Amino acid sequence: MRRLYALVVFIPVAIVLDLTDGPAAAIFFTAALGIVPTAVLMSDATEHLAARSGPGIGALLNVTFGNAPELIIAFFALLKGLQEVVKASLVGSVIGNSLLVLGFAMVVGGWRRERQHFSREATDRISTLLLVTALVLIVPAVADAITGGHLPQPNEERVRYGTAIEVLSVAVAVGLVSRYALGLAKSIRTRRGIFAVAPAVEEVSDEVWTVRRSVILLALAGVLVGVMSEVLVGSIEQASHTVGLSPFFIGVFVVGIAGNAAEHWVAVVVAAKNKMDLSLNIALGSSVQIAMFLVPVLVLLSFVFGPHPMALVFNGYEVGALVAGALIAKLVVRGGQSTRFEGMVLLAVYLALGVVFALA
Numbered sequence: 160m161r162r163l164y165a166l167v168v169f170i171p172v173a174i175v176l177d178l179t180d181g182p183a184a185a186i187f188f189t190a191a192l193g194i195v196p197t198a199v200l201m202s203d204a205t206e207h208l209a210a211r212s213g214p215g216i217g218a219l220l221n222v223t224f225g226n227a228p229e230l231i232i233a234f235f236a237l238l239k240g241l242q243e244v245v246k247a248s249l250v251g252s253v254i255g256n257s258l259l260v261l262g263f264a265m266v267v268g269g270w271r272r273e274r275q276h277f278s279r280e281a282t283d284r285i286s287t288l289l290l291v292t293a294l295v296l297i298v299p300a301v302a303d304a305i306t307g308g309h310l311p312q313p314n315e316e317r318v319r320y321g322t323a324i325e326v327l328s329v330a331v332a333v334g335l336v337s338r339y340a341l342g343l344a345k346s347i348r349t350r351r352g353i354f355a356v357a358p359a360v361e362e363v364s365d366e367v368w369t370v371r372r373s374v375i376l377l378a379l380a381g382v383l384v385g386v387m388s389e390v391l392v393g394s395i396e397q398a399s400h401t402v403g404l405s406p407f408f409i410g411v412f413v414v415g416i417a418g419n420a421a422e423h424w425v426a427v428v429v430a431a432k433n434k435m436d437l438s439l440n441i442a443l444g445s446s447v448q449i450a451m452f453l454v455p456v457l458v459l460l461s462f463v464f465g466p467h468p469m470a471l472v473f474n475g476y477e478v479g480a481l482v483a484g485a486l487i488a489k490l491v492v493r494g495g496q497s498t499r500f501e502g503m504v505l506l507a508v509y510l511a512l513g514v515v516f517a518l519a
Contacts, residue, residue, distance in 0.1 A: 170386075191391055192417075199421045201381065226448050253485075257443060258488065274496045395410070422442075
């Protein structure tokens, strides 16, 4: 994962381009690349701090900061009123983990092996939870459609819904966060279960950073992620017009991947070393965190920040992607073993969704 630090050169480039009013597309893509090393630094600092804190606190730190870059990016988009971009980026993170990352992990891991094996019981639990969470997330959209409302269009910035849908969105958000908190507390207490998220890095070096160094670097990473997120979000609309792609597509397939690049990399690397249990835990576990925690938290934050509350109503493409991604991932991992062919199927589905979303 240290190789990803080489992308740090894009941080000053993005800042200079933004301050000098450079091309929007160049600003956006350099900022997206600049987020990657900041996310890696945050991941490393969290892991070293966790190593100093003990298993219980360490697990809590990993969960708290594991998806912090996605949260920061989405929060800046929320402040600018880009609510549909927020939802698109979160959906992109979910399907990016369950299809793209999982697919690459199976292809790379199975390249020189006929099959790779992993815990069937543990993987079945987490994939089932992901599917159930995806179904719960689309309840407000289904309710809105049934009552004669309309789902948002892919290229809308934000849509205001009635009080009933907003109340239902809050109920779903509170329910998911509560379930997540209960599961997390149990996992931290017993050090077992699907919420005992795997470390964000493969292993901590023998020379563990001091608490002071870890905290300073974690704070620095948070500041840099914030700066890059503001630059990224500020250029997304103009950049989409320049490259001829909608903000919706960019939100799903660029923003949705950039903030989670560190975990993506690790999941593939450990799969190549035939550690599929860890790889699946990282990929599917991250999807569950985003769907069960990040999405509801941003819905609740929208009642305080942004132009108006963000109802938990996804557009038709997002609804289909959430359900398809969770369902296909569950079907692929249910046997307790994987092959590179199954990985290619996941990548093909992700590619197909990309084509569909590009034409939306």
